[in-house]
Amino acid sequence: MGLLSEGGYPYAAGEGGEWCDRLVRGLGQHDFELYALSRSARQEDSGWHALPGNVRRVRAAPLWGGPAPGSVGSAYGSYGREQRRRFAGHFGDLAAAITLPGDQAYRFADGLHGLADLARDEGGLAAALRSELALRTLETACRAPGAHPAAYGTKVADLLVVSGFLERALRPLSLDWYGSADGDRGLAAVDLCHATSAGPAALPGLLAKRFFGTPLLVTEYEVHLREYYLGHAQERADGLSLPVRTLLSAFHRRLVAQVYAEAALVTAGDGQARRWQERCGADRARLRTIHPGMDAGLYEEVGEGGPDAGPAGGDGPALVWAGGDTEPHLWEALAAMRVAEPGIRLRVIGTPPESGSTPEGVTFTAAAGPEDYAAGDVVLCGAGDGFPVALAEAMFCGRATVSPDTGAVREVIGGTGLVVPPRDPHALAEACLALLREPERRARLGAAARARALELFTVEQNVSAFGALYLEVLSRTPVQHPAPDPSVPFSHAAGSQPPLTVSPRAASPTWAGRP
Numbered sequence: 001m002g003l004l005s006e007g008g009y010p011y012a013a014g015e016g017g018e019w020c021d022r023l024v025r026g027l028g029q030h031d032f033e034l035y036a037l038s039r040s041a042r043q044e045d046s047g048w049h050a051l052p053g054n055v056r057r058v059r060a061a062p063l064w065g066g067p068a069p070g071s072v073g074s075a076y077g078s079y080g081r082e083q084r085r086r087f088a089g090h091f092g093d094l095a096a097a098i099t100l101p102g103d104q105a106y107r108f109a110d111g112l113h114g115l116a117d118l119a120r121d122e123g124g125l126a127a128a129l130r131s132e133l134a135l136r137t138l139e140t141a142c143r144a145p146g147a148h149p150a151a152y153g154t155k156v157a158d159l160l161v162v163s164g165f166l167e168r169a170l171r172p173l174s175l176d177w178y179g180s181a182d183g184d185r186g187l188a189a190v191d192l193c194h195a196t197s198a199g200p201a202a203l204p205g206l207l208a209k210r211f212f213g214t215p216l217l218v219t220e221y222e223v224h225l226r227e228y229y230l231g232h233a234q235e236r237a238d239g240l241s242l243p244v245r246t247l248l249s250a251f252h253r254r255l256v257a258q259v260y261a262e263a264a265l266v267t268a269g270d271g272q273a274r275r276w277q278e279r280c281g282a283d284r285a286r287l288r289t290i291h292p293g294m295d296a297g298l299y300e301e302v303g304e305g306g307p308d309a310g311p312a313g314g315d316g317p318a319l320v321w322a323g324g325d326t327e328p329h330l331w332e333a334l335a336a337m338r339v340a341e342p343g344i345r346l347r348v349i350g351t352p353p354e355s356g357s358t359p360e361g362v363t364f365t366a367a368a369g370p371e372d373y374a375a376g377d378v379v380l381c382g383a384g385d386g387f388p389v390a391l392a393e394a395m396f397c398g399r400a401t402v403s404p405d406t407g408a409v410r411e412v413i414g415g416t417g418l419v420v421p422p423r424d425p426h427a428l429a430e431a432c433l434a435l436l437r438e439p440e441r442r443a444r445l446g447a448a449a450r451a452r453a454l455e456l457f458t459v460e461q462n463v464s465a466f467g468a469l470y471l472e473v474l475s476r477t478p479v480q481h482p483a484p485d486p487s488v489p490f491s492h493a494a495g496s497q498p499p500l501t502v503s504p505r506a507a508s509p510t511w512a513g514r515p
Helices: 017-026 041-045 081-099 105-122 125-129 132-143 149-153 156-169 200-212 224-230 232-237 242-262 271-279 296-303 328-340 370-374 389-396 409-413 425-436 439-456 459-476
Strands: 002-006 032-038 055-062 193-195 216-220 265-268 287-289 318-321 345-349 362-365 378-380 400-404 418-420 500-502 509-511
Touching (some): 002 017, 002 200, 032 200, 041 055, 081 125, 081 132, 081 242, 105 125, 105 200, 105 242, 125 132, 125 156, 149 242, 193 200, 200 242, 224 242, 271 287, 370 389, 400 425, 400 439
Parallel strands (some): 002 193, 032 055, 193 216, 216 265, 265 287, 318 345, 318 378, 378 400, 400 418
Antiparallel strands (some): 500 509
């Protein structure tokens, strides 16, 4: 299995390293090769996770600084007339695809595949993408009839920024990961590519599919295109002009659509992310949901009613807020609850607000552990845009929960907790008071929540689901590797023999083509 990542595993400071490490360790029957793209020197200096024995090797390349040292071939200066013509044509297709509106998927694919073929045949692509020819080609596309209005305003400085970004994003096209003259077959030797993002991390998978027919599986616990759009405010803060932002957004949109179109399957961590993938062009028939996996053993003592499972210390009912940063409606809800139950205590998992005072009886703890959830009769779980991890942790601890109706809350909680309208302090207060006054109902909901978490959100469930997907994809699109040495016993995979047939003139079966 070729595991493809961008800014993630195996780097210790990478994103999603924990779930990737658990996946690789959990699927010990498979060998893995890691193909990692780093985002910064600091990330590379952070070192790697301790890798298990089924990781055969690691190949890494940077998406920052100068061109990657593993680039294939000669410098752009050695391009002759034919090579320059090829580059201008293919890069022109890609540039036109990101400047023209409408369905340009075919043009983007032609440009991307053409540049990949050029990099494989001649090398020098990284330098070509930063050349004057690339700037002129990009400028022509921006000035072409029908181009996006924002593209008309591009200046030389804008073109330099865009070409620099494209060179870094397209570096996977130039790497020596697809086989070399010294016998290193690279991605040609893997049976399946598993990309942890639909961005540049998936580019090696697209090329492996084009060159070798290797199937591609894409997993996004954070949807790449959505995260890019949410980062637009940072781009404005960095001083990027409107034409630059427009062209970069178009590139990301075309790339993600291409990845979704060519992937055998695309997975998400929850229904909200899955709906985003569908809006961004993924085919519903090839979408799957695999919830993140958590270590259930961390919460076993609390969840099974150990000696420290109940609220500890103080008088009166206790609440735990596990919603991240505190918001004004939380204090309003707490004030409303104290009218009916003056002794209510509140523990907030998070940092105190920098300004303003907090109500009496409120304590703060920086990080959430099982003992923090156990300190509350009821856990209030706020939810952001992603998978509500705090809610799942509270469920593992067997706690009754109250959550705002946002994100993937309903999908995660099912019928095992109460859901209230977001930013509604009165509804929040009423739901909490209802549970505080009904201990038997709290116990039932807490037990049901723990049972649901053990069924859906464990590491074992996550690993098992990916193992089944691997087999599903491989059964549909098996890769034909070079024939092994026939003199080696068991060198052929099961099922590689000719099919068994029955001769119409004989009652005994025969092998096709053999007596």
